[in-house]
Amino acid sequence: MTLSIIIIGDEILLGQVSDTNSRAIARTFTALGWEVCAIRTVGDDAAAISDAVRHAVAEADLVITTGGLGPTKDDITKRVLTDIFGGGMRLDSGVTENIERIFALKGLQLNDLTRQQALVPENCRVIQNRFGTAPVMWFENAEGKVLVSMPGVPFETEGMLSLVPGGVAEAVKLRFNPDLYFRHRSLMAGGISESALAERLEEFELSLPENLHLAYLPQPGLIRLRLDGRGNDAARLDVDFDDYFVRLRDAVGEYTVYDGDASAAEILIDALRRRGLTMASAESCTGGNIAHAITSVSGCSDVFRGSVVSYANDVKTGVLGVDAITLATDGAVSEATVRQMAAGACRVCGADCAVATSGIAGPGGAVPGKPVGTVWIAVAAPDGSVTASLHRFPGDRSRVIERATTTALLSLAAALDRSDCCRK
Amino acid sequence: MTLSIIIIGDEILLGQVSDTNSRAIARTFTALGWEVCAIRTVGDDAAAISDAVRHAVAEADLVITTGGLGPTKDDITKRVLTDIFGGGMRLDSGVTENIERIFALKGLQLNDLTRQQALVPENCRVIQNRFGTAPVMWFENAEGKVLVSMPGVPFETEGMLSLVPGGVAEAVKLRFNPDLYFRHRSLMAGGISESALAERLEEFELSLPENLHLAYLPQPGLIRLRLDGRGNDAARLDVDFDDYFVRLRDAVGEYTVYDGDASAAEILIDALRRRGLTMASAESCTGGNIAHAITSVSGCSDVFRGSVVSYANDVKTGVLGVDAITLATDGAVSEATVRQMAAGACRVCGADCAVATSGIAGPGGAVPGKPVGTVWIAVAAPDGSVTASLHRFPGDRSRVIERATTTALLSLAAALDRSDCCRK
Numbered sequence: 001m002t003l004s005i006i007i008i009g010d011e012i013l014l015g016q017v018s019d020t021n022s023r024a025i026a027r028t029f030t031a032l033g034w035e036v037c038a039i040r041t042v043g044d045d046a047a048a049i050s051d052a053v054r055h056a057v058a059e060a061d062l063v064i065t066t067g068g069l070g071p072t073k074d075d076i077t078k079r080v081l082t083d084i085f086g087g088g089m090r091l092d093s094g095v096t097e098n099i100e101r102i103f104a105l106k107g108l109q110l111n112d113l114t115r116q117q118a119l120v121p122e123n124c125r126v127i128q129n130r131f132g133t134a135p136v137m138w139f140e141n142a143e144g145k146v147l148v149s150m151p152g153v154p155f156e157t158e159g160m161l162s163l164v165p166g167g168v169a170e171a172v173k174l175r176f177n178p179d180l181y182f183r184h185r186s187l188m189a190g191g192i193s194e195s196a197l198a199e200r201l202e203e204f205e206l207s208l209p210e211n212l213h214l215a216y217l218p219q220p221g222l223i224r225l226r227l228d229g230r231g232n233d234a235a236r237l238d239v240d241f242d243d244y245f246v247r248l249r250d251a252v253g254e255y256t257v258y259d260g261d262a263s264a265a266e267i268l269i270d271a272l273r274r275r276g277l278t279m280a281s282a283e284s285c286t287g288g289n290i291a292h293a294i295t296s297v298s299g300c301s302d303v304f305r306g307s308v309v310s311y312a313n314d315v316k317t318g319v320l321g322v323d324a325i326t327l328a329t330d331g332a333v334s335e336a337t338v339r340q341m342a343a344g345a346c347r348v349c350g351a352d353c354a355v356a357t358s359g360i361a362g363p364g365g366a367v368p369g370k371p372v373g374t375v376w377i378a379v380a381a382p383d384g385s386v387t388a389s390l391h392r393f394p395g396d397r398s399r400v401i402e403r404a405t406t407t408a409l410l411s412l413a414a415a416l417d418r419s420d421c422c423r424k
Numbered sequence: 425m426t427l428s429i430i431i432i433g434d435e436i437l438l439g440q441v442s443d444t445n446s447r448a449i450a451r452t453f454t455a456l457g458w459e460v461c462a463i464r465t466v467g468d469d470a471a472a473i474s475d476a477v478r479h480a481v482a483e484a485d486l487v488i489t490t491g492g493l494g495p496t497k498d499d500i501t502k503r504v505l506t507d508i509f510g511g512g513m514r515l516d517s518g519v520t521e522n523i524e525r526i527f528a529l530k531g532l533q534l535n536d537l538t539r540q541q542a543l544v545p546e547n548c549r550v551i552q553n554r555f556g557t558a559p560v561m562w563f564e565n566a567e568g569k570v571l572v573s574m575p576g577v578p579f580e581t582e583g584m585l586s587l588v589p590g591g592v593a594e595a596v597k598l599r600f601n602p603d604l605y606f607r608h609r610s611l612m613a614g615g616i617s618e619s620a621l622a623e624r625l626e627e628f629e630l631s632l633p634e635n636l637h638l639a640y641l642p643q644p645g646l647i648r649l650r651l652d653g654r655g656n657d658a659a660r661l662d663v664d665f666d667d668y669f670v671r672l673r674d675a676v677g678e679y680t681v682y683d684g685d686a687s688a689a690e691i692l693i694d695a696l697r698r699r700g701l702t703m704a705s706a707e708s709c710t711g712g713n714i715a716h717a718i719t720s721v722s723g724c725s726d727v728f729r730g731s732v733v734s735y736a737n738d739v740k741t742g743v744l745g746v747d748a749i750t751l752a753t754d755g756a757v758s759e760a761t762v763r764q765m766a767a768g769a770c771r772v773c774g775a776d777c778a779v780a781t782s783g784i785a786g787p788g789g790a791v792p793g794k795p796v797g798t799v800w801i802a803v804a805a806p807d808g809s810v811t812a813s814l815h816r817f818p819g820d821r822s823r824v825i826e827r828a829t830t831t832a833l834l835s836l837a838a839a840l841d842r843s844d845c846c847r848k
Contacts, residue, residue, distance in 0.1 A: 013460040015450030016639075020442065022465070027439030036437040038472065041446070041463035048462065215440075278736075287719025288712035291733040295711025298787055298821055306739035308732055309715040312702075315730035315773050319743065349739050363722055397722055 003034045004060035007041040008067035021066040049080045067152030069134035071113040085139045087122035099133045131159040183229040183241040186261035204251040221406030264409040265293040271413040272303040280349035281307040282341035285359035289405045305349040320344030342378035354380040355412040361400045375404045379415045427458045428480035431465040432491035445490040473504045491576030493558035495537040509563045511546035523557045555583040607653040607665040610685035628675040645830030688833040689717040695837040696727040704773030705731040706765035709783035713829045729773040744768030759812045766802035778804040779836040785824045799828045803839045
């Protein structure tokens with residue numbers, strides 16, 4: 001089953017905005033067993049859209065287009081699709097109701113331009129857009145080739161792509177493989193490079209049956225492994241899928257940091273919450289990024305008390321209570337300093353545990369024996385013990401900060417797992 | 425002059441990685457006066473690449489491809505281009521030297537697979553890739569159509585795109601318009617929405633001659649305006665361009681926050697550095713993102729002392745010295761609290777000035793009168809005065825945090841401009 005994607009919009013050709021829709025569509029349908037044969041990007045131009053649609057319909061079983069459906073003058077996609085699939089236009093009362101509902105929610109006045117969005121080609125089936133006013137339109141020609149026209153707004157496209165009832169992926173599944181079932185589940189791995197993990201999992205990957213697939217989704221310091229499965233026999237798929245997921249977890253072994261899909265901050269928040277503990281941080285080279293990662297997660301306030309970003313040495317001594325003599329003799333980027341920073345963060349923020357960082361993010365600041373990327377990380381555990389570790393992270397300033405942040409978050413989570421300490 | 429872009433790589437069709445090259449190419453060449461007519465993405469498949477190249481060469485004056493040039497087995501682009509442009513293959517000694525130089529720099533051993541990257545089509549001119557091992561190849565057919573094959577690694581493509589000597593944009597300019605000159609200059613605007621700014625600048629935009637163009641590059645809370653100009657008479661272009669840039673600055677008026685291209689953090693760092701001042705921050709709803717934005721800028725340590733991320737009320741009182749009675753009566757999200765936070769950050773970090781935030785980033789936490797997006801921002805100026813402002817930012821948690829961060833950074837910079845205070 002082959003899929004061809006068409007992205008419509010002058011703003012993409014001008015380089016004004018990034019196209020994220022094609023990747024979202026490709027990921028969704030690749031996981032559902034489709035092969036994406038091409039992605040075309042064209043402007044808001046009738047001839048170019050028409051040419052791209054004819055090529056795509058000829059080469060693929062399914063064509064998905066995004067964009068060119070808004071109420072503004074440059075939106076000519078509907079006219080082109082009516083020319084290709086035949087018929088006239090009709091007013092769709094469901095779309096009108098949807099537009100009225102959305103405008104009422106926002107307290108906005110409806111104008112005639114927006115009302116025209118309810119005018120759709122006679123030869124299409126409307127899939128109601130629950131995330132915006134432009135309708136999703138489903139076309140099918142005499143040879144059974146399907147074209148789905150979706151809105152260009154990424155939020156709307158991503159929402160309507162999903163497998164949930166009424167979504168585009170569900171409609172495609174019902175049309176092309178009504179008896180196909182899907183399973184997917186993620187595992188987070190850390191403390192290992194992607195290539196080393198791939199080597200470790202080589203045997204497991206070779207053992208996978210044809211209907212199961214393992215995807216690597218790496219981010220700095222953390223690798224998401226997603227097992228995808230599909231099959232016509234739901235019960236059989238369940239048994240096989242669960243069996244191979246257990247084998248995957250065994251193969252990843254001690255590098256498993258979380259069973260599920262989560263960011264490093266979410267893994268730490270979960271580890272704290274399960275134990276009823278609170279945390280704090282003291283940050284030098286990560287410069288607030290640990291606190292930012294944690295506070296990006298909604299509802300973190302039950303476990304996160306605060307952070308002291310001690311960029312200047314005076315703040316390390318004055319606020320965190322780091323010994324001035326330690327700073328003078330060992331330096332800011334040292335085991336002794338980072339240990340005192342972690343203990344200080346715990347104390348001044350009234351937290352059960354803490355993590356601290358001190359290092360050289362670059363490009364300046366390197367000294368003999370301490371190259372750019374040198375980072376000390378200390379963890380103050382709930383039992384009062386403090387441990388520290390030395391790291392050398394590769395890459396530029398932003399990558400060093402990212403890697404140090406992820407490693408610090410996972411170090412504290414691992415320390416909680418190890419100590420198995422629980423206040424509750 | 426029309427340009428067609430082809431992105432090659434299975435990893436894009438599978439949705440594993442985002443294509444950022446097409447946007448980088450589109451932006452670069454749109455600014456140079458080219459019209460991008462299409463972007464095609466195809467897999468590592470000879471027939472698909474060949475088909476895309478033939479279409480692109482037929483429709484455009486210039487074709488740029490990226491990807492399919494690495495030393496691995498799926499890289500068949502060179503073979504396809506040799507089939508289309510004719511001739512055999514030859515070993516390029518310049519490419520061999522470049523590969524040896526890069527491997528020596530990294531301390532890596534060269535293998536035969538990598539050496540084969542120096543094998544290039546006879547009918548191409550090599551542009552040396554200064555950022556990696558895969559050569560940039562320039563083809564030209566009998567009708568004067570040009571195809572430039574670039575590597576797929578974004579870092580290499582972006583590096584080689586630039587107008588600097590030896591880059592692809594320079595080579596294209598020399599080939600297609602050797603006597604064309606370019607100018608561009610940016611201005612940062614803040615405190616105004618993109619649509620309100622567009623309305624304000626409508627008259628200016630209408631007054632622009634055909635060879636000058638204004639681009640809006642908005643980010644949350646800050647809009648970059650870039651004026652692009654081109655012309656065959658360098659002296660005349662300089663005069664016109666400078667004249668219209670002054671008019672642009674006048675039209676933006678009080679919403680101008682910086683003359684040049686800079687992030688909000690860079691604008692603030694520059695304002696502090698020019699005055700020899702240091703700053704600190706106290707963050708509740710921004711959760712460390714202000715400190716992260718500043719410390720993302722290399723060399724910020726001369727102006728940034730630190731930040732207290734006071735998520736818990738105890739940290740606001742214990743570390744920043746916020747009055748417990750104020751917190752109990754006015755609440756954490758209040759003018760009185762955020763003023764004391766700013767003053768406290770100044771004091772405990774030993775800084776000349778500070779900015780503080782307290783608000784409701786959502787999705788939870790809203791109370792009557794304080795909906796999600798409510799943010800108080802306080803600025804403690806170097807003269808000891810503290811001012812506060814109330815904001816309502818739209819969007820989800822991450823957008824509220826982003827907008828609050830940008831607004832806080834620009835508020836402190838604006839306060840320094842207003843007070844015109846200078847310690848030096």
